[in-house]
Amino acid sequence: MARVVTEHVRQTGKHFLSERMLTELSSIRSRHSMHCSFLDAFLECLLDKHEGRYWNRTYLALPLLELLLDDQQSELSPDRLSTLLVSDAIRFEVETAGGSPEPPSRGRPDPVTLRKRLRHAVRFVGDELSGPDAADLADLVDRLPRPPTTAACRWFDVTVHPVYVLHDEYFFIRLLQTHEMLFTAISTDIRTAIGALRDGKLEAGLERIHHATAVFERAAILFRIIATMRADQFSTFRKFTQGASAIQSEQYKRFEILCGRPSAPRLHSAAFTSVPAVRDEVEKAARDTVTQAYLDLRGAGAFGQAEWDLLDAALSGLEARHQRWKSTHRSIAVRMLGDAHGSGYTDGVPYLTECVENRLFWQLSAR
Known part of the structure; x- marks a missing residue:
């Protein structure tokens, strides 16, 4: 459910979610979130505008990311999670540049801007991407570090909820x-x-x-x-x-x-x-x-x-x-x-x- 909802948010922008969808999500939260702290944190961030408590923590889905840090099986440190976050940003840029579905109206960066963006991002990730120039995109995504394959880290992919639809x-x-x-x-x-x-x-x-x-x-x-x-x-x-x-x-x-x-x-x-x-x-x-x-x-x-x-x-x-x-x-x-x-x-x-x-x-x- 979280993945489907997140994909919809990225297509429409959190600010523009329909009243019907927001009401349904509120109902889900009242019925089920007490049984899953991750679901509760996910909906806390997603419903912030709807419930009049929108601010930096919920815009950035920090309650959800902090649960990932607290998960003992994942063994994530803040420093390691920062590397995974930038790696995901690189993956997003490469995949959309390579033709991943994204309407042209969203404004992908031009090639010069993209190369500059990737060069600095690859430098942040550091030794795990050792060597190749950032412009060599063919195998860059495969070499990017990924979150551990734990139940908690499945929530990593649903921690970006843009308010609008621009790239x-x-x-x-x-x-x-x-x-x-x-x-x-x-x-x-x-x-x-x-x-x-x-x-x-x-x-x-x-x-x-x-x-x-x-x-x-x-x-x-x-x-x-x-x-x-x-x-x-x-x-x-x-x-x-x-x-x-x-x-x-x-x-x-x-x-x-x-x-x-x-x-x-x-x-x-x-x-x-x-x-x-x-x-x-x-x-x-x-x-x-x-x-x-x-x-x-x-x-x-x-x-x-x-x-x-x-x-x-x-x-x-x-x-x-x-x-x-x-x-x-x-x-x-x-x-x-x-x-x-x-x-x-x-x-x-x-x-x-x-x-x-x-x-x-x-x-x-x-x-």
Whole structure:
């Protein structure tokens, strides 16, 4: 059922599903979803507009993807799932370019754009596609990594529900999902680093901080892929995404609050009022941060100067990579949005410009 419904959504756009179909899906959810968490998550995302609770998590089918991460048989890490998501985007581009059914009105990319898009996407997937040029499409699909053959991973193929019918929205959704997985991985790194620092295990803490910085390098590749999206297609389908925005990314905000408590203006800005669950987490007394661990350990004289130099360099590297990531995000928004408001009811580019000034370790820089 989920596959048939998903195919229909991709033919019509979630925003344009008939009232009759939505009513039938609501009925199915009320009768059967309690028996299957995957079906419940699938319908939660599919019925979001119909039920008046549409936002970033449901647009990106994150409740369903998170169930895949939780499935012990699949043994998927956020980093691995990010690779599978981009691989699926590559598969979609290659298959539609090769004549897979898709009406011309959907606007497939021209050959030059396609080659550029695939070149960056193949680079993201990395060694598993070692060697051949991205323009050699003959066996590329066969070499792409696929999800494990578990019962849970059968749901992987039904985690893209475009709101409209233009070609670029499919790969746009996959890349935003990938960003969420990368920030899930980064948050895990930072949380582990805090624990290691608290235990006095500087080397282990440094390893996780460096890994988080490296994951930001992968995230930078995603921006190069997104830059191949046609502005006219984006401006058309985003008319139907109002209410869903990257400003609502809970995983990005969790990464931020693990680094340090946000300043009062930041905490009361749209960045955190858009994610009330994460904002509540900031107020929890047990919430620890890299910044607080650093200050406590400094006060206790836990490490020698050479060790502090290593930690300072690692945090500076993470801060610098994060700043470059934000600047690149802003640059793409300038090209895609221009003067338009953001789909999360922000001012768009001016909001992102303000965010560039935000620092993860602002309390340490003032030390």
